[in-house]
Amino acid sequence: MHRFSGGDKALALLIMALAALALLVLVGPVLVVLITSFTTSQALRFPPPGLTLRWYQELFDPVRSAQIHRAAGNSLLVATLTAIAATALATGAALAIARSRAGWARFAEGAFMAPLVLPGIAFGLAALMFFSWLHLPPSLWLLVAGHAMIAGPFALRTIGASAAGLDPALLESSAALGASPWRTFRRVVLPLIMPGVAAGAFLAFVSSLDNVPVSLFLSSAQTDMLPIRLWGMMETALDVRVAAASGVLVAVAFTLLLVMDRAVGLVRRMSA
Numbered sequence: 001m002h003r004f005s006g007g008d009k010a011l012a013l014l015i016m017a018l019a020a021l022a023l024l025v026l027v028g029p030v031l032v033v034l035i036t037s038f039t040t041s042q043a044l045r046f047p048p049p050g051l052t053l054r055w056y057q058e059l060f061d062p063v064r065s066a067q068i069h070r071a072a073g074n075s076l077l078v079a080t081l082t083a084i085a086a087t088a089l090a091t092g093a094a095l096a097i098a099r100s101r102a103g104w105a106r107f108a109e110g111a112f113m114a115p116l117v118l119p120g121i122a123f124g125l126a127a128l129m130f131f132s133w134l135h136l137p138p139s140l141w142l143l144v145a146g147h148a149m150i151a152g153p154f155a156l157r158t159i160g161a162s163a164a165g166l167d168p169a170l171l172e173s174s175a176a177l178g179a180s181p182w183r184t185f186r187r188v189v190l191p192l193i194m195p196g197v198a199a200g201a202f203l204a205f206v207s208s209l210d211n212v213p214v215s216l217f218l219s220s221a222q223t224d225m226l227p228i229r230l231w232g233m234m235e236t237a238l239d240v241r242v243a244a245a246s247g248v249l250v251a252v253a254f255t256l257l258l259v260m261d262r263a264v265g266l267v268r269r270m271s272a
Contacts, residue, residue, distance in 0.1 A: 030250055037243035044238040055244040065241065071229035075209055078140060078225070082147040082208035087201040089148065090155035095189070098163035109160075113153045120213030123150070128217040138220040146214040151207045155200030162196025202260045206253060
């Protein structure tokens, strides 16, 4: 039987301590927000003096929280359209990159992933200046375009992993049997990469839903977005409904994450 030395035990304890610290840093703020959302206080404060569901009732009140509901509707619409656009673009890019060994494919992949490493504020400002140069006023469609550029790399990551695993012999067999490229894509390629496509669409949706930098620069009074609305409420009045809205978003995101992981193995595909 292998016996652990004192150094091995110390290393194991150090790794466990670091893992516990990382978990605390990641989960701790979420727990603070969730607990604060039940406070009896009139403003954001932790720990809460008491617990109540009042702020969730006010959050779902169609009169008191009409502006929040309108911003949430805008965010859901933009996130849905962004997921569709980003997934379509990422699918085409992933298939083209996976089937090519040329240098341009690696360059295109790097360019597609560039928004992930660019500062969000700089990207949002650049998008605003670019659309202003084109004389395009802020609108819902500009928000979708800006969000799609940010969300595209998230979709490309999972779709690209699925596309890389495609067997070229399947495509050759389909072509040899007389199938058109579109029929091959619809009947052979798409079913095989569908788990990656679904995971990519989910990641694009979530990344758009809570995007702040692009929404900050491209939104207007008519296209008020939920993150910007919540930020304004917290900045001006420390409204507890911000914590309640955050609690709802955390619950919805966690539920969707569990569903997507069960359906398509989301966590495994994100780590691929």
